[in-house]
Amino acid sequence: MTADRGLHNLLLWREAAHKSEMAELIDQGERLRLVGELMQHWGEQRRQLGLEASLGSQMGTIMEWKGAAPRTGSSGARILVSGAGLDHAAAEVDASVAELDRRDKRGATLAKLAELRYVHQVTIREQMREVGLAEDADRTYRNWVKALHLQVFAQLAARAGRVRQQTVRRVAMRLACNIDAT
Template sequence: MKKDIDDLMRHWGEQRARCGLVSGLGSQLGTIMEWKGAAPRGGASGSRIPVNGLGMDRAAAEVEAAVAELERRDDRGQTLARLATFRYLYETTIREQMRAVGLAEDAERTYWNWLDALHLQVARIIVARSGLNRTTTVRRVGMRRACAEVAPK
Protein backbone atom coordinates (compact mmCIF):
# COMPACT_ATOMS: atom_id res chain seq x y z
CA MET A 1 0.00 0.00 0.00
CA LYS A 2 2.83 2.41 0.83
CA LYS A 3 4.28 1.99 -2.65
CA ASP A 4 0.90 2.65 -4.28
CA ILE A 5 0.29 5.82 -2.26
CA ASP A 6 3.87 6.96 -2.92
CA ASP A 7 3.36 6.43 -6.68
CA LEU A 8 0.04 8.26 -6.54
CA MET A 9 1.60 11.19 -4.71
CA ARG A 10 4.49 11.32 -7.19
CA HIS A 11 1.89 11.45 -9.95
CA TRP A 12 0.19 14.31 -8.07
CA GLY A 13 3.49 16.19 -7.82
CA GLU A 14 4.15 15.81 -11.54
CA GLN A 15 0.61 16.88 -12.47
CA ARG A 16 0.67 19.85 -10.11
CA ALA A 17 4.07 20.97 -11.37
CA ARG A 18 2.95 20.65 -14.98
CA CYS A 19 -0.61 21.96 -14.76
CA GLY A 20 -0.72 23.90 -11.51
CA LEU A 21 -4.00 24.46 -9.73
CA VAL A 22 -5.53 26.44 -12.56
CA SER A 23 -7.24 24.72 -15.41
CA GLY A 24 -8.05 26.22 -18.74
CA LEU A 25 -9.48 25.18 -22.01
CA GLY A 26 -6.75 24.90 -24.58
CA SER A 27 -7.08 25.39 -28.28
CA GLN A 28 -8.33 22.40 -30.25
CA LEU A 29 -5.86 23.24 -32.97
CA GLY A 30 -3.04 23.14 -30.41
CA THR A 31 -4.08 19.64 -29.36
CA ILE A 32 -4.23 18.51 -32.97
CA MET A 33 -0.77 19.93 -33.63
CA GLU A 34 0.70 18.38 -30.46
CA TRP A 35 -0.71 14.90 -31.06
CA LYS A 36 -0.75 15.05 -34.87
CA GLY A 37 -4.47 14.30 -34.69
CA ALA A 38 -6.90 13.69 -31.87
CA ALA A 39 -5.44 13.23 -28.38
CA PRO A 40 -5.58 9.67 -27.02
CA ARG A 41 -8.60 9.05 -24.79
CA GLY A 42 -8.05 5.46 -23.73
CA GLY A 43 -6.11 4.04 -20.83
CA ALA A 44 -6.71 3.48 -17.16
CA SER A 45 -9.45 5.54 -15.60
CA GLY A 46 -8.14 8.65 -13.92
CA SER A 47 -4.72 8.53 -15.58
CA ARG A 48 -5.50 9.47 -19.14
CA ILE A 49 -4.42 12.70 -20.74
CA PRO A 50 -6.99 15.44 -20.23
CA VAL A 51 -8.59 16.55 -23.47
CA ASN A 52 -7.56 20.09 -24.46
CA GLY A 53 -5.31 20.55 -21.41
CA LEU A 54 -8.02 20.73 -18.77
CA GLY A 55 -5.62 20.50 -15.83
CA MET A 56 -4.92 17.70 -13.39
CA ASP A 57 -6.58 14.33 -13.85
CA ARG A 58 -8.97 12.90 -11.27
CA ALA A 59 -6.37 10.87 -9.37
CA ALA A 60 -4.11 13.90 -8.90
CA ALA A 61 -7.08 16.09 -8.00
CA GLU A 62 -8.07 13.64 -5.24
CA VAL A 63 -4.57 13.76 -3.77
CA GLU A 64 -4.65 17.57 -4.01
CA ALA A 65 -7.91 17.58 -2.07
CA ALA A 66 -6.44 15.23 0.55
CA VAL A 67 -3.36 17.41 1.02
CA ALA A 68 -5.55 20.52 1.25
CA GLU A 69 -7.69 18.80 3.90
CA LEU A 70 -4.55 17.91 5.86
CA GLU A 71 -3.42 21.53 5.67
CA ARG A 72 -6.74 22.72 7.14
CA ARG A 73 -6.41 20.41 10.12
CA ASP A 74 -4.24 20.99 13.18
CA ASP A 75 -0.50 21.66 13.37
CA ARG A 76 0.34 18.02 12.64
CA GLY A 77 -1.77 18.11 9.48
CA GLN A 78 -0.06 21.30 8.35
CA THR A 79 3.32 19.66 8.89
CA LEU A 80 2.26 16.61 6.88
CA ALA A 81 1.00 18.85 4.07
CA ARG A 82 4.31 20.74 4.07
CA LEU A 83 6.17 17.41 3.89
CA ALA A 84 4.01 16.35 0.93
CA THR A 85 4.70 19.62 -0.85
CA PHE A 86 8.46 19.51 -0.32
CA ARG A 87 8.79 15.80 -1.12
CA TYR A 88 6.52 15.39 -4.11
CA LEU A 89 6.05 18.85 -5.61
CA TYR A 90 9.44 20.49 -5.07
CA GLU A 91 11.31 17.14 -5.02
CA THR A 92 13.87 18.39 -2.51
CA THR A 93 16.44 16.18 -0.80
CA ILE A 94 15.57 14.33 2.37
CA ARG A 95 17.70 16.70 4.46
CA GLU A 96 15.86 19.73 3.05
CA GLN A 97 12.51 18.04 3.70
CA MET A 98 13.56 17.35 7.30
CA ARG A 99 14.58 20.97 7.71
CA ALA A 100 11.27 22.16 6.23
CA VAL A 101 9.19 20.18 8.72
CA GLY A 102 11.42 21.05 11.68
CA LEU A 103 13.25 17.77 12.28
CA ALA A 104 16.81 17.53 13.55
CA GLU A 105 19.59 16.38 11.21
CA ASP A 106 19.99 13.03 12.99
CA ALA A 107 16.25 12.23 13.19
CA GLU A 108 16.05 10.20 10.01
CA ARG A 109 13.91 7.46 11.60
CA THR A 110 11.44 10.15 12.69
CA TYR A 111 11.35 11.43 9.11
CA TRP A 112 10.35 7.99 7.82
CA ASN A 113 7.66 7.75 10.52
CA TRP A 114 6.27 11.14 9.40
CA LEU A 115 6.30 9.94 5.80
CA ASP A 116 4.40 6.77 6.78
CA ALA A 117 1.88 8.93 8.65
CA LEU A 118 1.49 11.13 5.56
CA HIS A 119 0.79 8.12 3.33
CA LEU A 120 -1.67 6.68 5.83
CA GLN A 121 -3.57 9.96 6.23
CA VAL A 122 -3.76 10.58 2.48
CA ALA A 123 -5.03 7.02 1.93
CA ARG A 124 -7.67 7.45 4.64
CA ILE A 125 -8.87 10.76 3.23
CA ILE A 126 -9.07 9.40 -0.32
CA VAL A 127 -11.04 6.34 0.84
CA ALA A 128 -13.39 8.55 2.86
CA ARG A 129 -13.89 10.85 -0.13
CA SER A 130 -14.55 7.96 -2.49
CA GLY A 131 -17.53 6.92 -0.41
CA LEU A 132 -16.88 3.20 -0.20
CA ASN A 133 -19.71 2.88 2.30
CA ARG A 134 -22.10 4.28 -0.31
CA THR A 135 -21.18 1.72 -2.96
CA THR A 136 -22.35 -1.30 -0.97
CA THR A 137 -25.73 -2.81 -1.66
CA VAL A 138 -28.44 -1.67 0.71
CA ARG A 139 -31.46 -3.82 1.42
CA ARG A 140 -34.68 -1.93 0.92
CA VAL A 141 -36.83 -4.37 2.89
CA GLY A 142 -37.01 -4.75 6.62
CA MET A 143 -34.90 -7.51 8.09
CA ARG A 144 -36.18 -9.76 10.87
CA ARG A 145 -33.97 -11.19 13.52
CA ALA A 146 -33.88 -14.98 13.61
CA CYS A 147 -34.05 -15.10 17.39
CA ALA A 148 -37.14 -12.89 17.46
CA GLU A 149 -39.23 -15.34 15.51
CA VAL A 150 -41.27 -17.72 17.62
CA ALA A 151 -42.04 -21.09 16.13
CA PRO A 152 -45.79 -21.86 16.05
CA LYS A 153 -46.96 -24.53 18.49
Protein backbone atom coordinates in the same frame (compact mmCIF):
# COMPACT_ATOMS: atom_id res chain seq x y z
CA MET B 1 0.92 12.21 -21.08
CA THR B 2 -0.03 9.28 -23.28
CA ALA B 3 -3.39 7.59 -23.17
CA ASP B 4 -1.77 4.41 -21.82
CA ARG B 5 -0.25 6.34 -18.90
CA GLY B 6 -3.61 8.00 -18.19
CA LEU B 7 -5.36 4.64 -18.23
CA HIS B 8 -2.68 3.21 -15.94
CA ASN B 9 -3.23 6.06 -13.47
CA LEU B 10 -6.99 5.62 -13.59
CA LEU B 11 -6.55 1.92 -12.90
CA LEU B 12 -4.24 2.79 -9.99
CA TRP B 13 -6.93 5.08 -8.60
CA ARG B 14 -9.64 2.41 -8.94
CA GLU B 15 -7.34 -0.14 -7.33
CA ALA B 16 -6.77 2.23 -4.41
CA ALA B 17 -10.51 2.82 -4.04
CA HIS B 18 -11.20 -0.91 -4.09
CA LYS B 19 -8.42 -1.64 -1.65
CA SER B 20 -9.64 1.08 0.71
CA GLU B 21 -12.89 -0.84 1.04
CA MET B 22 -10.92 -3.98 1.78
CA ALA B 23 -8.47 -2.25 4.14
CA GLU B 24 -8.68 -4.98 6.74
CA LEU B 25 -7.43 -7.53 4.22
CA ILE B 26 -4.48 -5.47 2.94
CA ASP B 27 -1.23 -5.29 4.83
CA GLN B 28 0.11 -1.87 5.72
CA GLY B 29 3.17 -2.15 3.48
CA GLU B 30 1.00 -2.62 0.40
CA ARG B 31 -1.13 0.40 1.35
CA LEU B 32 1.97 2.55 1.79
CA ARG B 33 3.38 1.44 -1.57
CA LEU B 34 0.11 2.18 -3.35
CA VAL B 35 -0.28 5.61 -1.76
CA GLY B 36 3.37 6.36 -2.51
CA GLU B 37 2.75 5.68 -6.21
CA LEU B 38 -0.34 7.89 -6.20
CA MET B 39 1.56 10.67 -4.44
CA GLN B 40 4.36 10.44 -7.03
CA HIS B 41 1.79 10.67 -9.81
CA TRP B 42 0.22 13.68 -8.07
CA GLY B 43 3.63 15.35 -7.86
CA GLU B 44 4.28 14.73 -11.58
CA GLN B 45 0.91 16.19 -12.51
CA ARG B 46 1.42 19.25 -10.31
CA ARG B 47 4.90 19.85 -11.75
CA GLN B 48 3.64 19.56 -15.32
CA LEU B 49 0.31 21.34 -15.04
CA GLY B 50 0.36 23.27 -11.78
CA LEU B 51 -3.07 24.10 -10.43
CA GLU B 52 -4.37 25.42 -13.74
CA ALA B 53 -7.56 23.79 -14.91
CA SER B 54 -8.61 25.85 -17.87
CA LEU B 55 -9.28 25.31 -21.52
CA GLY B 56 -8.15 27.65 -24.24
CA SER B 57 -10.50 30.38 -25.33
CA GLN B 58 -12.32 30.23 -28.64
CA MET B 59 -10.49 33.33 -29.84
CA GLY B 60 -7.15 31.73 -28.98
CA THR B 61 -8.09 28.68 -31.04
CA ILE B 62 -9.11 30.87 -33.98
CA MET B 63 -5.83 32.77 -33.79
CA GLU B 64 -3.79 29.56 -33.51
CA TRP B 65 -5.45 27.82 -36.45
CA LYS B 66 -6.13 31.00 -38.47
CA GLY B 67 -9.81 30.09 -38.52
CA ALA B 68 -11.84 27.25 -37.08
CA ALA B 69 -9.86 24.33 -35.69
CA PRO B 70 -10.25 20.95 -37.41
CA ARG B 71 -12.99 18.86 -35.85
CA THR B 72 -11.89 15.42 -36.97
CA GLY B 73 -8.90 13.27 -36.23
CA SER B 74 -6.56 13.36 -33.29
CA SER B 75 -5.71 17.06 -33.55
CA GLY B 76 -9.18 18.15 -32.42
CA ALA B 77 -9.05 15.89 -29.39
CA ARG B 78 -5.60 17.16 -28.50
CA ILE B 79 -6.87 20.74 -28.36
CA LEU B 80 -9.60 19.91 -25.89
CA VAL B 81 -7.41 17.81 -23.61
CA SER B 82 -4.33 20.02 -23.33
CA GLY B 83 -4.32 22.22 -20.26
CA ALA B 84 -7.42 20.62 -18.82
CA GLY B 85 -5.79 20.24 -15.41
CA LEU B 86 -5.09 17.33 -13.10
CA ASP B 87 -6.53 13.92 -13.89
CA HIS B 88 -8.97 12.28 -11.49
CA ALA B 89 -6.43 10.38 -9.39
CA ALA B 90 -4.17 13.40 -8.96
CA ALA B 91 -7.14 15.65 -8.18
CA GLU B 92 -8.29 13.29 -5.42
CA VAL B 93 -4.80 13.21 -3.90
CA ASP B 94 -4.65 17.01 -4.19
CA ALA B 95 -7.98 17.32 -2.37
CA SER B 96 -6.76 14.92 0.32
CA VAL B 97 -3.58 16.93 0.88
CA ALA B 98 -5.61 20.16 1.00
CA GLU B 99 -7.89 18.57 3.60
CA LEU B 100 -4.82 17.66 5.66
CA ASP B 101 -3.60 21.24 5.39
CA ARG B 102 -6.92 22.58 6.74
CA ARG B 103 -7.19 20.05 9.57
CA ASP B 104 -4.73 21.15 12.27
CA LYS B 105 -1.09 22.05 12.86
CA ARG B 106 0.17 18.49 12.36
CA GLY B 107 -1.91 18.15 9.21
CA ALA B 108 -0.46 21.40 7.87
CA THR B 109 3.04 20.06 8.52
CA LEU B 110 2.20 16.81 6.70
CA ALA B 111 0.78 18.78 3.75
CA LYS B 112 3.95 20.88 3.62
CA LEU B 113 6.02 17.69 3.65
CA ALA B 114 3.92 16.31 0.77
CA GLU B 115 4.50 19.46 -1.29
CA LEU B 116 8.23 19.46 -0.61
CA ARG B 117 8.69 15.72 -1.19
CA TYR B 118 6.51 15.08 -4.23
CA VAL B 119 5.92 18.40 -5.99
CA HIS B 120 9.16 20.32 -5.45
CA GLN B 121 11.35 17.21 -5.00
CA VAL B 122 13.77 18.87 -2.62
CA THR B 123 16.42 16.80 -0.83
CA ILE B 124 15.57 14.88 2.31
CA ARG B 125 17.76 17.17 4.42
CA GLU B 126 15.97 20.24 3.07
CA GLN B 127 12.59 18.61 3.76
CA MET B 128 13.65 17.88 7.32
CA ARG B 129 14.85 21.44 7.81
CA GLU B 130 11.63 22.96 6.39
CA VAL B 131 9.40 20.71 8.49
CA GLY B 132 11.43 21.37 11.63
CA LEU B 133 13.12 18.03 12.24
CA ALA B 134 16.65 17.67 13.56
CA GLU B 135 19.44 16.97 11.09
CA ASP B 136 20.09 13.45 12.43
CA ALA B 137 16.43 12.41 12.83
CA ASP B 138 16.24 10.01 9.87
CA ARG B 139 13.94 7.60 11.67
CA THR B 140 11.61 10.43 12.67
CA TYR B 141 11.53 11.63 9.07
CA ARG B 142 10.54 8.15 7.83
CA ASN B 143 7.81 8.05 10.50
CA TRP B 144 6.48 11.40 9.25
CA VAL B 145 6.42 10.14 5.66
CA LYS B 146 4.62 6.99 6.82
CA ALA B 147 2.10 9.11 8.72
CA LEU B 148 1.60 11.25 5.60
CA HIS B 149 0.87 8.19 3.48
CA LEU B 150 -1.52 6.75 6.06
CA GLN B 151 -3.38 10.05 6.43
CA VAL B 152 -3.70 10.49 2.66
CA PHE B 153 -4.91 6.89 2.39
CA ALA B 154 -7.53 7.56 5.07
CA GLN B 155 -8.67 10.70 3.24
CA LEU B 156 -8.85 8.83 -0.08
CA ALA B 157 -10.84 6.05 1.57
CA ALA B 158 -13.27 8.57 3.03
CA ARG B 159 -13.62 10.34 -0.31
CA ALA B 160 -14.16 7.08 -2.22
CA GLY B 161 -16.57 5.55 0.28
CA ARG B 162 -19.92 4.07 -0.60
CA VAL B 163 -21.76 7.22 0.42
CA ARG B 164 -19.81 9.34 -2.09
CA GLN B 165 -20.61 6.96 -4.94
CA GLN B 166 -24.39 7.26 -4.67
CA THR B 167 -25.86 9.60 -7.23
CA VAL B 168 -29.53 8.84 -6.59
CA ARG B 169 -31.31 11.07 -4.12
CA ARG B 170 -32.91 8.95 -1.37
CA VAL B 171 -35.73 11.31 -0.38
CA ALA B 172 -39.40 11.19 -1.19
CA MET B 173 -40.42 13.30 -4.16
CA ARG B 174 -43.17 15.85 -3.61
CA LEU B 175 -45.76 16.81 -6.16
CA ALA B 176 -45.53 20.47 -7.10
CA CYS B 177 -49.11 21.04 -8.19
CA ASN B 178 -49.57 24.59 -6.88
CA ILE B 179 -46.46 26.37 -8.13
CA ASP B 180 -48.13 29.81 -8.39
CA ALA B 181 -48.78 29.90 -4.62
CA THR B 182 -45.08 30.04 -3.79
